[in-house]
Amino acid sequence: xxxxxxxxxxxxxxxxxxxxxxxxxxxxxxxxxxxxxxxxxxxxxxxxxxxxxxxxxxxxxxxxxxxxxxxxxxxxxxxxxxxxxxxxxxxxxxxxxxxxxxxxxxxxxxxxxxxxxxxxxxxxxxxxxxxxxxxxxxxxxxxxxxxxxxxxxxxxxxxxxxxxxxxxxxxxxxxxxxxxxxxxxxxxxxxxxxxxxxxxxxxxxxxxxxxxxxxxxxxxxxxxxxxxxxxxxxxxxxxxxxxxxxxxxxxxxxxxxxxxxxxxxxxxxxxxxxxxxxxxxxxxxxxxxxxxxxxxxxxxxxxxxxxxxxxxxxxxxxxxxxxxxxxxxxxxxxxxxxxxxxxxxxxxxxxxxxxxxxxxxxxxxxxxxxxxxxxxxxxxxxxxxxxxxxxxxxxxxxxxxxxxxxxxxxxxxxxxxxxxxxxxxxxxxxxxxxxxxxxxxxxxxxxxxxxxxxxxxxxxxxxxxxxxxxxxxxxxxxxxxxxxxxxxxxxxxxxxxxxxxxxxxxxxxxxxxxxxxxxxxxxxxxxxxxxxxxxxxxxxxxxxxxxxxxxxxxxxxxxxxxxxxxxx
Amino acid sequence: xxxxxxxxxxxxxxxxxxxxxxxxxxxxxxxxxxxxxxxxxxxxxxxxxxxxxxxxxxxxxxxxxxxxxxxxxxxxxxxxxxxxxxxxxxxxxxxxxxxxxxxxxxxxxxxxxxxxxxxxxxxxxxxxxxxxxxxxxxxxxxxxxxxxxxxxxxxxxxxxxxxxxxxxxxxxxxxxxxxxxxxxxxxxxxxxxxxxxxxxxxxxxxxxxxxxxxxxxxxxxxxxxxxxxxxxxxxxxxxxxxxxxxxxxxxxxxxxxxxxxxxxxxxxxxxxxxxxxxxxxxxxxxxxxxxxxxxxxxxxxxxxxxxxxxxxxxxxxxxxxxxxxxxxxxxxxxxxxxxxxxxxxxxxxxxxxxxxxxxxxxxxxxxxxxxx
Numbered sequence: 003x004x005x006x007x008x009x010x011x012x013x014x015x016x017x018x019x020x021x022x023x024x025x026x027x028x029x030x031x032x033x034x035x036x037x038x039x040x041x042x043x044x045x046x047x048x049x050x051x052x053x054x055x056x057x058x059x060x061x062x063x064x065x066x067x068x069x070x071x072x073x074x075x076x077x078x079x080x081x082x083x084x085x086x087x088x089x090x091x092x093x094x095x096x097x098x099x100x101x102x103x104x105x106x107x108x109x110x111x112x113x114x115x116x117x118x119x120x121x122x123x124x125x126x127x128x129x130x131x132x133x134x135x136x137x138x139x140x141x142x143x144x145x146x147x148x149x150x151x152x153x154x155x156x157x158x159x160x161x162x163x164x165x166x167x168x169x170x171x172x173x174x175x176x177x178x179x180x181x182x183x184x185x186x187x188x189x190x191x192x193x194x195x196x197x198x199x200x201x202x203x204x205x206x207x208x209x210x211x212x213x214x215x216x217x218x219x220x221x222x223x224x225x226x227x228x229x230x231x232x233x234x235x236x237x238x239x240x241x242x243x244x245x246x247x248x249x250x251x252x253x254x255x256x257x258x259x260x261x262x263x264x265x266x267x268x269x270x271x272x273x274x275x276x277x278x279x280x281x282x283x284x285x286x287x288x289x290x291x292x293x294x295x296x297x298x299x300x301x302x303x304x305x306x307x308x309x310x311x312x313x314x315x316x317x318x319x320x321x322x323x324x325x326x327x328x329x330x331x332x333x334x335x336x337x338x339x340x341x342x343x344x345x346x347x348x349x350x351x352x353x354x355x356x357x358x359x360x361x362x363x364x365x366x367x368x369x370x371x372x373x374x375x376x377x378x379x380x381x382x383x384x385x386x387x388x389x390x391x392x393x394x395x396x397x398x399x400x401x402x403x404x405x406x407x408x409x410x411x412x413x414x415x416x417x418x419x420x421x422x423x424x425x426x427x428x429x430x431x432x433x434x435x436x437x438x439x440x441x442x443x444x445x446x447x448x449x450x451x452x453x454x455x456x457x458x459x460x461x462x463x464x465x466x467x468x469x470x471x472x473x474x475x476x477x478x479x480x481x482x483x484x485x486x487x488x489x490x491x492x493x494x495x496x497x498x499x500x501x502x503x504x505x506x507x508x509x510x511x512x513x514x515x516x517x518x519x520x521x522x523x524x525x526x527x528x529x530x531x532x533x534x535x536x537x538x539x540x541x542x543x544x545x546x547x548x549x550x551x552x553x554x555x556x557x558x559x560x561x562x563x564x565x566x567x568x569x570x
Numbered sequence: 571x572x573x574x575x576x577x578x579x580x581x582x583x584x585x586x587x588x589x590x591x592x593x594x595x596x597x598x599x600x601x602x603x604x605x606x607x608x609x610x611x612x613x614x615x616x617x618x619x620x621x622x623x624x625x626x627x628x629x630x631x632x633x634x635x636x637x638x639x640x641x642x643x644x645x646x647x648x649x650x651x652x653x654x655x656x657x658x659x660x661x662x663x664x665x666x667x668x669x670x671x672x673x674x675x676x677x678x679x680x681x682x683x684x685x686x687x688x689x690x691x692x693x694x695x696x697x698x699x700x701x702x703x704x705x706x707x708x709x710x711x712x713x714x715x716x717x718x719x720x721x722x723x724x725x726x727x728x729x730x731x732x733x734x735x736x737x738x739x740x741x742x743x744x745x746x747x748x749x750x751x752x753x754x755x756x757x758x759x760x761x762x763x764x765x766x767x768x769x770x771x772x773x774x775x776x777x778x779x780x781x782x783x784x785x786x787x788x789x790x791x792x793x794x795x796x797x798x799x800x801x802x803x804x805x806x807x808x809x810x811x812x813x814x815x816x817x818x819x820x821x822x823x824x825x826x827x828x829x830x831x832x833x834x835x836x837x838x839x840x841x842x843x844x845x846x847x848x849x850x851x852x853x854x855x856x857x858x859x860x861x862x863x864x865x866x867x868x869x870x871x872x873x874x875x876x877x878x879x880x881x882x883x884x885x886x887x888x889x890x891x892x893x894x895x896x897x898x899x900x901x902x903x904x905x906x907x908x909x910x911x912x913x914x915x916x917x918x919x920x921x922x923x924x925x926x927x928x929x930x931x932x933x934x935x936x937x938x939x940x941x942x
Contacts, residue, residue, distance in 0.1 A: 006670035011708045012662045015634045016707060039696075040631050041744035042737065050880040056867060060737045063635020063767060108639075115666045124745055164622050166658035170675050171666030196649050200642045203857045210863030212852035214638040214767055218862045220822060224866035227828040234830025234863075248752040303694065330702075351746065354701040357710040370703075409804070460820035551633045 007361070009037070010424045011543060013112040013180065015064040016550025017507065020521070020539060021362060026258045032525035034509050035362055035369040036550050036567040039330075039350060043142065046268065046499045050465075051077045051491050054499065058487065059215055061552050066207070066214040067100045067550075068480035069501070072487040077221045080474030081467075084458035087293050089223035091446040092209055092236075094289050096216065097478075098435045098442070099205045102251050103433040104481040106259055106548045110188075110195040113425070115267050117179060117233045118188040121173040121360035124157055134183050139261040143194065167431070172537045179269045190267065191258055195371040202251040218510050223458030225495040230450045232549070241447055248443060252436040263429040264410055267422055274413050276528050277421030277542040279520040281309040284381035284390040284507065286486065288479030289438075300438065301479060304391040305376065309419055318484070319475065323348050324502060325373040328366070330354060337521050339516045340375055343488040343500040344473060348372075371550075373510040373519060382520045383483025383507045384546060386427040390418065399437075401428045421524070423544040435489075440494070465494035480504055483548050498521045503552035521546060578901075598645060599778050606870035623781065626660040626679055626689040628718060630711040631738045631747055632693025633766035636729040637663045644854045645769040650900050651774070655781065656688075662706075664851060673707050676689075680721050687782065689722035691715060694731040695753040698746030715753050724759035724786065725750060726776065733762035733794075740875035750884055751793070761786050762793040766869035771850045772798040794844070794871065803840035803866050806848035809833065815927045837882040 009019035017038040023031045046057055054077060058069040071093060078085065087092075128149035135144040159165075172178075180188070194488035203213045209226055210216030218225040239403065267273075287303030287478050304314040326333055332351040341347060353367050362368040373380070381387075392400040407426050408415060417423055461467065468491065476487040484506030490498035510519040518526075521543060541555030588804065629637070643649050652658050657666075660676045680686055693711075696703035701710025719725045727750040730736040738747035751760055759844055761774065776795060779787050787795045812818070813832035820826060820835065832838070843866055851858040861867055868878035 007708075010662050010668065011674055012665050012668040012674055015663065017629075018706065037706065038631060039745060040703075040738040044738070044744045046742045049880070053879055053881045056881060057737065057740075059637065060633050061822075062765065063633035063638050066635065066638065118668075126589060161654045162622065164659075165626075166622075166652055166657045166659055167669065169659060169662055169663040169665075171672045172671075193649050196641070197647065200644060200647070200854075203642065206747075207853035207856035207858075207862075209862070211857055212861035213642065214635045217859035217867065220864075222821065223942070225822060225862065227823060227863045229828040232828050232830070235828045247682055335580050346770075350699075352699045354702060355708075357701045357705045357708060358713065359708040372814065417668045428745050455828065456823060460823070463822070480637075534670070536669070 005357070005361075006533050006536055006539070007437075008536060008539055011436055011540065011548065013540075013544065014060040014550060015062060015116065016505075016544070016552070018548050018549065018550045019362070020170070020525070020543060021364060022525060022530075022536070022539060024536075025049055025293075027529055027531065029253050029525045029530060030085070033362065033364040033521055034370060034521040034523045035370075036371040036505075037369075038551065039370040040551075041350070043348065043499045043501065048495050050494070051080070051489060052463075052465075052494050054496060055219050055221070055488065056217075058501065060169040061503070062549055063159055063179075063214045063551075064549060065100060065104060065480050065482065067096055067210070067216055067410045068478055069095060069487070069503075070216065070219045070475040072478040072485050072501070073482075073489075074219050074221055075476030075478065075511075076487040077491070078462075078474070079476060080472040080489055081221075082294070083459050083462035085223040086454075087457055088454065088457045089229055090290055090293060090445060091442050091449070092226055092228075092457070093372060094442045095439060095446070096206060096209055097279045098439050099202065099248075099251065101152040102255065102432050102439075103199050103203050103435050105428050106198050106255065108194055108481075109259060109263065110296065114188055114243045114266075115171065116537060116544055117180040117270060118185050119173055120156065120168055120185065120189055121561075122178065122180070122182045123185035123189045124153065124160060124182075124219075126153060126182035128186070130152055131183040131190075133264075135187055138180065138196045139257050139267050141257040141261075143190070147195050149186055149190060152193065153186055156189060166285075166332070172535045175535055175537050176531050177537050180266065182271070184265060185278055188262065189287045192264055196259065198250075198254050201557070202247050203256075205244055205247045205251075208244055209236065209245075215259045220471075222460065222462055223456075226457060226459055228446070228450055228455050236450075241443070242452070243449075245381040245440070245443060248439045251439070255432050255436045260429055260534070262312060262434055263425060264407070267411055267426060271411065271413065272421060273422040273541065274411075274417035274420045276538075277424070277524045278419045278546060279382040279508075279524045280380045280517070281419065282307050282376070282379050282381045283387035283390050284317070284376050284383050284484050285387050286319075286387075286477040286479055286484045294482070301392055302395045302397065304382070304395060304511060306387075306390055306394060307379070309416075311415065312523050314391055314394045319477070321377045322502065323375050323505075325375060325513045326367075327373065327514040328364075328450055329369050330367050331372065341485065344490070344498075344559075346488070346498070346500040348500075350559075369511040371506050371510045371519075373508050373513040373517075375513055375517075376513070380513070380517045380519055381484075381507055383429075383504050384424070385431045385481070385483075385485060386418065386424045388479060389427040389430055399434055400430070403433060409462075421542045421545040428547070468494060468503045482547050483507060501552070503549075505546075505549045505552050508546050509550065510550060521548075571929075575939055580779075582836075595645070596854065599782075610831060622657040624679055624683050625656045625658050625690060626676060626687060626718060627658065627662075627690040627692065628660070628714065628720075629662055630691065630693035630695050630715070631745070632729070634663060634692070634730060636692045636773075637661070638734075639767040639770045641770075642775045642853060645771065646778070648767050650913055651777065656777065659687075668676065669707075671922075672843045676718070680718055680940060684721050686723050689725040690728050691719065691725060691732040691750050693730045694735045694747035694749060696738065696745035696747050697753070703745040703747075709736060710852050712753055713751065719750060719754045719760075722759075724761070724780070725754075725757060726787075727751070727760060727762045727764075728773070729768050730764040730766045730872075730874065733764040734872040735912045736766065737875055739873075745774065759786070761795060763766070763798075764794065764870045764872070766847060767848060768876075769798070769847070769852060770931055771854075772846070790810055799844045801844065801846065801872065803843045803847055803860075807840055807860060808848060809860060820862075833863070833865040835884050837880070837884050838865035839871075839874075839878045839885070840866040843868040843874075845870040
């Protein structure tokens with residue numbers, strides 16, 4: 003039995019430590035620990051609820067819109083603000099572009115190096131790479147000369163002897179399966195994706211002022227003024243810019259990202275047999291298509307248990323609890339019970355080893371993440387969950403694309419419950435959202451043409467219009483999965499604020515009943531060829547797209563009955 | 571021509587960049603750094619001849635926002651920086667190595683390149699509970715920061731968290747978070763580069779300055795480069811004329827809002843925030859928050875999470891001004907009003923400091939003690 007520690011897990015956001023026991027070339031047990039805490043919810047206490055989104059947005063600088071949206075929705079839910087249709091459409095466009103850009107960056111810059119050997123790319127024949135590229139896509143950057151240029155650039159870089167961020171990795175590891183020409187193709191697209199992400203995210207600058215950390219959200223709507231004829235508003239010119247960027251985003255996803263995922267996956271089909279999580283999937287749903295109290299959602303909410311795709315349960319957010327049995331926090335009523343976030347407590351209480359340390363005591367508390375549970379069960383959240391719930395709910399376009407991908411790879415639906423399934427689901431979702439954006443843009447342009455220029459509900463802006471006590475929930479499907487913010491407002495100030503974030507669901511530690519968290523469960527059975535170079539562990543962990551700075555919690559020990567959760 | 575220059579010229583040719591394009595880029599950089607155009611030749615020479623300096627980028631109590639901002643860099647691009655300009659030996663978000671191998675890399679830099687490498691810190695550093703609020707590889711952020719920054723040629727505190735503690739240090743600061751200057755006492759050659767996050771154009775301009783001149787540009791008493799933090803937002807704002815004319819947004823989405831009136835009454839902190847956003851804007855000059863109808867929140871200022879909030883409460887400034895006011899009279903009224911607002915918050919000295927900032931463009935000579 004070999005005990006492996008991977009800390010830092012790199013190419014993620016935040017600070018994650020994985021400890022694992024390897025025996026007979028496979029992971030026998032695993033523990034996931036978040037090693038950073040900031041206390042943002044505690045900092046929010048007593049502040050103006052209309053400011054909360056600016057604070058919570060800084061929970062993460064990668065998914066730089068998601069906590070802003072969840073916070074805004076929570077406060078709007080509490081005070082009864084009703085954002086007008088244009089605000090919904092602007093938000094949908096911003097959220098969708100976040101997801102599209104983030105997923106592509108994840109694949110090429112955070113995940114690809116687990117599958118792609120850069121050093122092998124140096125020995126590629128550019129002519130063969132060109133043939134390969136042209137066989138899988140009509141993307142124009144595919145000539146022999148182009149790939150020779152990329153290879154020479156990388157060779158020049160390597161020859162200078164300073165490998166920078168690519169130094170001391172697992173190059174040459176037996177787990178790398180791509181031929182040199184496929185490696186070169188992927189390296190070229192790594193560089194192209196760097197340029198692409200910088201360009202398409204300008205949609206956020208146009209609609210949100212800047213990226214990262216957009217600055218045009220408002221409780222009750224958006225600060226972005228819309229007026230087809232005014233220079234200082236979103237107008238005919240800037241709408242055209244957005245349209246062009248949306249098309250550019252879709253083009254790269256359809257002609258580069260999707261073909262690359264299929265090409266890479268075809269060499270790694272054995273990874274359809276590794277990396278299954280707990281088999282329970284939770285989705286809050288996203289992209290409101292109308293402005294009612296319970297709007298229709300483009301991607302549906304729901305719960306799937308035990309990998310049973312024949313049944314999607316209706317989500318009941320009252321069944322969500324968080325546990326701290328193995329987390330560095332204390333609950334007033336004892337650490338063996340779970341608390342709903344409206345009754346949430348977070349009192350940090352570090353009992354781990356004093357740094358510097360070699361090992362965590364995994365039998366005791368071992369993470370700054372809590373353990374969220376739904377009806378007492380660990381749940382996987384994220385693109386795989388979303389695509390499964392949509393697929394099982396009969397979402398036509400999702401069924402079509404999922405079916406096409408499975409057929410192309412020659413695998414059955416059971417392959418989805420795996421490391422490879424997560425990679426494929428993320429790509430499928432990206433394509434579907436990239437296609438959808440133009441519809442929302444057309445609706446926004448249509449409203450503007452009819453001179454509906456409303457972007458904000460001013461009736462609830464003044465805190466004097468609020469009840470003395472109010473509570474609300476804001477649910478959102480972030481790129482990494484189900485995100486919820488719960489706020490309690492008293493006399494115009496925040497009395498309590500709780501977040502349960504996607505990486506808490508996925509990366510959280512064991513609970514009182516001994517259920518492993520999804521990362522921990524997914525690692526069981528993962529092959530590890532060389533415990534000194536555990537690239538296979540990175541593959542499965544990265545397939546979840548970890549985002550650990552979100553591992554923040556807090557709040558007061560007050561416990562009270564609060565209004566039942568309303569799902570919007 | 572030295573081998574290095576030959577390599578560089580070949581590289582440019584291979585990438586289809588003409589000599590003329592390259593010199594044009596150097597002129598742009600000179601301009602971004604507020605340097606005379608005549609120095610562009612010196613920049614060109616320095617970039618071509620320099621060996622790749624080593625950079626290590628540490629992340630502590632961060633959100634990765636500054637890294638994301640860095641990924642949006644266009645002049646030069648992040649690929650240019652990583653492949654051609656700097657050797658980014660350690661950066662957890664992008665590096666291929668993990669765990670033990672990542673540690674080895676960092677240890678090697680600190681051991682072999684002592685006093686020669688550039689350190690960037692993103693995120694604040696918690697001092698509470700023996701360092702347990704942020705550990706990497708079982709070591710506390712505090713210990714890593716002291717070792718890595720303490721042995722660097724120079725350090726950039728990137729973003730408001732690293733510069734001043736930022737969000738984790740906002741009241742009641744549950745983890746005892748501090749910025750680099752407080753975490754590493756006596757640190758040499760520190761540049762504070764606040765904003766939440768720091769602007770990509772400024773990040774690359776600062777790096778190019780360092781590569782070119784081997785020192786930092788002139789800094790203010792908060793160790794911030796004057797080229798980016800030498801002027802108030804308000805003084806360069808595209809909506810300044812509306813402020814001067816007394817034309818304010820009164821409600822979100824009203825006619826004035828759509829026309830681009832001043833956001834002062836909606837809570838704008840531009841009058842007390844030093845940063846070059848109005849000039850460089852964001853995402854390659856595409857837009858900026860005020861351009862998108864939202865007030866400045868003052869994110870480049872120390873302790874802005876406490877001193878600039880509530881964000882939508884306006885500074886106690888001038889009353890509604892009629893069109894008869896001249897710019898000078900409005901300016902006086904605004905200064906008095908802003909001083910009063912900050913007196914209310916008990917931060918008068920802070921405003922005094924803002925006023926003391928030099929009005930002239932900085933000179934290229936580094937100040938005493940700034941050299942690396």
